[in-house]
Amino acid sequence: MSTSLIIAILIGATVLTNAQISYPQTRRVGVADTIHGTIVTDPYRWLENDRDPEVEAWVAEQAKTTESYLLKIPYRYRVLDRLHTLTNFVRYSAPWHRAGITFYYKNTGAQNHNVLYMKRDGSSEAEVLLDPNTFSEDGTVGLAFASESLDGKYLAFGKTEGGSDWNDIYIIDLSTKQILPEVIKWTKNSGVSWHEGGFYYSRYQASDGKEKSLTEKNSYQLVMYHKLGTAQDSDQLIFSDPDHPEQFVGCYVLERSEYLIRYVRQGASDGNEIYVRPLREQSAPWKKIFASTTTSFYPSHDEKGTLYGTSTDGAPNGKVVRIADPLGAASFETVIAERENVLDAVSYASGRMFLTWMIHVHHEVEIADMKGKVIGKIELPGLGTVSGFGGELEDTTLYYTFTAHTYPTTIFEYTVATGASRVWQKVEAKFDPEQFAAEQVFVTSKDGTRIPMFILSLKGLPKTGTAPTILYGYGGFNVSLYPSFNANLIPWLEQGGVVAIANLRGGGEYGEAWHKAGMRTQKQNVFDDAIACAEWLISHTITQPGLLAINGGSNGGLLVGAVVNQRPDLFRVAVPEVGVMDMLRFQLFTIGWNWQADYGEITNSDEFKAMYAYSPYHQLRENVNYPSTMIMTADHDDRVVPAHSFKYAAMLQHVYKGDRPMLLRVQIKSGHGAVNRDKQLEGVADKYSFMWYEMGVTPSY
Known part of the structure; x- marks a missing residue:
C-alpha cells in the first residue's frame, strides 16, 4: 500500500515574513509516501515528535509569535473580564440517587472544577465528597468520572492530569471519606462497573517509559476485575484479544442483573458485538448475542432476566428491543419500533x-x-434539549435537565406517580437571556439536502449584512449539536454579533442515515453543507465575507481546514481548534485508529482518494488568499495529537505570502478540552478578540 521514501534529510530552512509577522524558522524535510500510486509529500513529519527538543523549541517560538500578535489587541483582557463576569453564576448537575444517598455536582460560579456533593436520606445538609479544585495548585488535575457502588459504600473516581485522556482510578470510602491505598493506572476510555466487592474496568498495558505517552498508539485493551483492598498487580484478567489490537472492549453489570455483559467494537467498524455469561460462573463460556460491523445493540436494562436495549439493526433511527433468554435462544423482540424521528435516549425507572x-x-x-x-x-x-432520568429502578422521583439556546439549563424534579414536574434548580444568571433570539432555518445544500441551522442574535437585530458572524459546525461521528444555553456566546452576541450553528450531515440529528451521508467517501457532503450555510448567511444579508468567521473543534477543526481550503473567499477569519488536519496519518496515534469508522482507511484506494482530496494539511496551496487563521491546540491533547495542528500551521505559514496572520496558539497543560474554567475562558477571549481584530470590529469593552 505505502512505501516511505526519505528523499533528503533537509530541503531548507525558511523564514516566512509579511508586513506584520516574522514567523519562526521551520525546516522542510524530504519525506514522501507512495500510496495507491500517488506520491504524497510530508515535509513536516518531524513535527509529529512533540517531545523532541527541536519541536519543543519550535512550539515555544510559535507561542511567542502568537502572543506578540495578540498583545496588540487592546480589548483582549477586557473581553476575558467580561467572560468571567458572565459565567460567574451557581451551576448544578441533575442529582442521582443510590442506596440512600443523593449525589450531585455544584459550581459556585468561579471555581475551575465542579465539586461533587453527597447528601444522605434524612440529612438536612449536603457535604462535599470530592473537590477537584484541591487536586493541584494550578488547577490542571481534574475529576474525569465518579461511580458509586450499588450498596452505597464506596465510590470510584478518575483523576486526569493536564487534560489528558489517561485516568488514574481511586476509591473513596463513603462512610469515612478516606481514600483506599490502591490506585488503578493505565486506564483510558474506561469507567468502572461495580460488582460485589470490586469493579470491572478496561486498561492498556504499561508502556516502556515511566510516563504515559501522549502520542503512542493505544492498542490491545484489556478487561480486568479489581477487588477492593488489593493491589492492581493482583487484578483478575477477564478478557483479552491479542489477535485484534484495534478495538474497544469492556464489561459491565446492570442493576439487579445476573449477567456479565461484554461489548466489543472494532476500530474501523460502525457496529459492535455483545456477549453475555452468568455473572457468578467465571468459567462459563461467553455467548454472543449480537454482532454487526454496521449496526449496534447496547443492553441497558435487566427486567427480571430479560435484557432491554437500543439497536439500529434494521432501524437506522433506533428502536428498543428485548431478549427474554439471552443465555438460551436469544431472539430479539421489538418493544418500541423505529419511527420517522430519532430515538436519542432511553432511561428506565x-x-x-x-x-x-x-x-x-x-x-x-x-x-x-x-x-x-x-x-x-x-x-x-419549549423546544430544546433534555437529559437525565437516571437513578435506581425503584425510584419514584427522578431528575432531568432542560436547556435551549436562550433557556439557561434548568433542573426539574419529576414525580412518577403524578407525572408532575417542578423546578429543582434554576440558573440565576447575571444577564437577561430574553434579550436574545434563536431562529432555526433550513439551508439547501449542493445536492438538494435541507440542512438545519440555528441563528443566534440579539432580538430584532437588523439584517443589513453587517453583523460579525461565527459559523460553527461539527458534522461527524453521529454527534448531534443540540440546542443548549452557552454563556460563553454572550460577549459575541451582545455586541451585535451572530452565531450560526449548522447541523451538518455526519452528525446524528436525523439518525444513522444522516450520519452515513457524511462519512468515509461521502465526507465531502459535510463540507458542501457548511459552504452552503456560509453562502446562505451572506445571501440572506446576515453578514458578508469580510465579517464571517468559521470555527469548530476536533472533527470540527477538520471541517474548518477543509472548508477554508475549498472556499477561502467566503471567510475573513478561520479558527480550527484541536483539529484532525492530516487525514493520512491520524490512525497512527493514540486512538486515531478508531476514527477509521468515520473517515475511512487509506488501505482502501477509494477512501484514500476521498481523504487525500480534502485533507487540510495536504491541500494547502500557494497563491491563495486564505482568511486570517489562528490554529488552536493543546500540549496534552492525546486524542487529536497536536502534531496535526503543528504540521498544518507550518504548511500554512509556508504557502501563504500575504499580510494576514497565520498563528498557532498552544494551550499549556491542557488536553482535547480545556482543562479548567480559567483556561477555557482564556481561549474563548483570545478567539473572539482575534476574530474582531481581523474583521476590523472594535467591541465596546
Whole structure:
C-alpha cells in the first residue's frame, strides 16, 4: 500500500515574513509516501515528535509569535473580564440517587472544577465528597468520572492530569471519606462497573517509559476485575484479544442483573458485538448475542432476566428491543419500533421507559410501560434539549435537565406517580437571556439536502449584512449539536454579533442515515453543507465575507481546514481548534485508529482518494488568499495529537505570502478540552478578540 521514501534529510530552512509577522524558522524535510500510486509529500513529519527538543523549541517560538500578535489587541483582557463576569453564576448537575444517598455536582460560579456533593436520606445538609479544585495548585488535575457502588459504600473516581485522556482510578470510602491505598493506572476510555466487592474496568498495558505517552498508539485493551483492598498487580484478567489490537472492549453489570455483559467494537467498524455469561460462573463460556460491523445493540436494562436495549439493526433511527433468554435462544423482540424521528435516549425507572425523541434538532419525551405501550408524555418548557432520568429502578422521583439556546439549563424534579414536574434548580444568571433570539432555518445544500441551522442574535437585530458572524459546525461521528444555553456566546452576541450553528450531515440529528451521508467517501457532503450555510448567511444579508468567521473543534477543526481550503473567499477569519488536519496519518496515534469508522482507511484506494482530496494539511496551496487563521491546540491533547495542528500551521505559514496572520496558539497543560474554567475562558477571549481584530470590529469593552 505505502512505501516511505526519505528523499533528503533537509530541503531548507525558511523564514516566512509579511508586513506584520516574522514567523519562526521551520525546516522542510524530504519525506514522501507512495500510496495507491500517488506520491504524497510530508515535509513536516518531524513535527509529529512533540517531545523532541527541536519541536519543543519550535512550539515555544510559535507561542511567542502568537502572543506578540495578540498583545496588540487592546480589548483582549477586557473581553476575558467580561467572560468571567458572565459565567460567574451557581451551576448544578441533575442529582442521582443510590442506596440512600443523593449525589450531585455544584459550581459556585468561579471555581475551575465542579465539586461533587453527597447528601444522605434524612440529612438536612449536603457535604462535599470530592473537590477537584484541591487536586493541584494550578488547577490542571481534574475529576474525569465518579461511580458509586450499588450498596452505597464506596465510590470510584478518575483523576486526569493536564487534560489528558489517561485516568488514574481511586476509591473513596463513603462512610469515612478516606481514600483506599490502591490506585488503578493505565486506564483510558474506561469507567468502572461495580460488582460485589470490586469493579470491572478496561486498561492498556504499561508502556516502556515511566510516563504515559501522549502520542503512542493505544492498542490491545484489556478487561480486568479489581477487588477492593488489593493491589492492581493482583487484578483478575477477564478478557483479552491479542489477535485484534484495534478495538474497544469492556464489561459491565446492570442493576439487579445476573449477567456479565461484554461489548466489543472494532476500530474501523460502525457496529459492535455483545456477549453475555452468568455473572457468578467465571468459567462459563461467553455467548454472543449480537454482532454487526454496521449496526449496534447496547443492553441497558435487566427486567427480571430479560435484557432491554437500543439497536439500529434494521432501524437506522433506533428502536428498543428485548431478549427474554439471552443465555438460551436469544431472539430479539421489538418493544418500541423505529419511527420517522430519532430515538436519542432511553432511561428506565419505576417499571417505565422514558423515551427521548429527536425531532428536527429538539427533544420530546414519552413514557411507556415495559411492553412498549405509550402511557404519557413529559411537558417541556419549549423546544430544546433534555437529559437525565437516571437513578435506581425503584425510584419514584427522578431528575432531568432542560436547556435551549436562550433557556439557561434548568433542573426539574419529576414525580412518577403524578407525572408532575417542578423546578429543582434554576440558573440565576447575571444577564437577561430574553434579550436574545434563536431562529432555526433550513439551508439547501449542493445536492438538494435541507440542512438545519440555528441563528443566534440579539432580538430584532437588523439584517443589513453587517453583523460579525461565527459559523460553527461539527458534522461527524453521529454527534448531534443540540440546542443548549452557552454563556460563553454572550460577549459575541451582545455586541451585535451572530452565531450560526449548522447541523451538518455526519452528525446524528436525523439518525444513522444522516450520519452515513457524511462519512468515509461521502465526507465531502459535510463540507458542501457548511459552504452552503456560509453562502446562505451572506445571501440572506446576515453578514458578508469580510465579517464571517468559521470555527469548530476536533472533527470540527477538520471541517474548518477543509472548508477554508475549498472556499477561502467566503471567510475573513478561520479558527480550527484541536483539529484532525492530516487525514493520512491520524490512525497512527493514540486512538486515531478508531476514527477509521468515520473517515475511512487509506488501505482502501477509494477512501484514500476521498481523504487525500480534502485533507487540510495536504491541500494547502500557494497563491491563495486564505482568511486570517489562528490554529488552536493543546500540549496534552492525546486524542487529536497536536502534531496535526503543528504540521498544518507550518504548511500554512509556508504557502501563504500575504499580510494576514497565520498563528498557532498552544494551550499549556491542557488536553482535547480545556482543562479548567480559567483556561477555557482564556481561549474563548483570545478567539473572539482575534476574530474582531481581523474583521476590523472594535467591541465596546
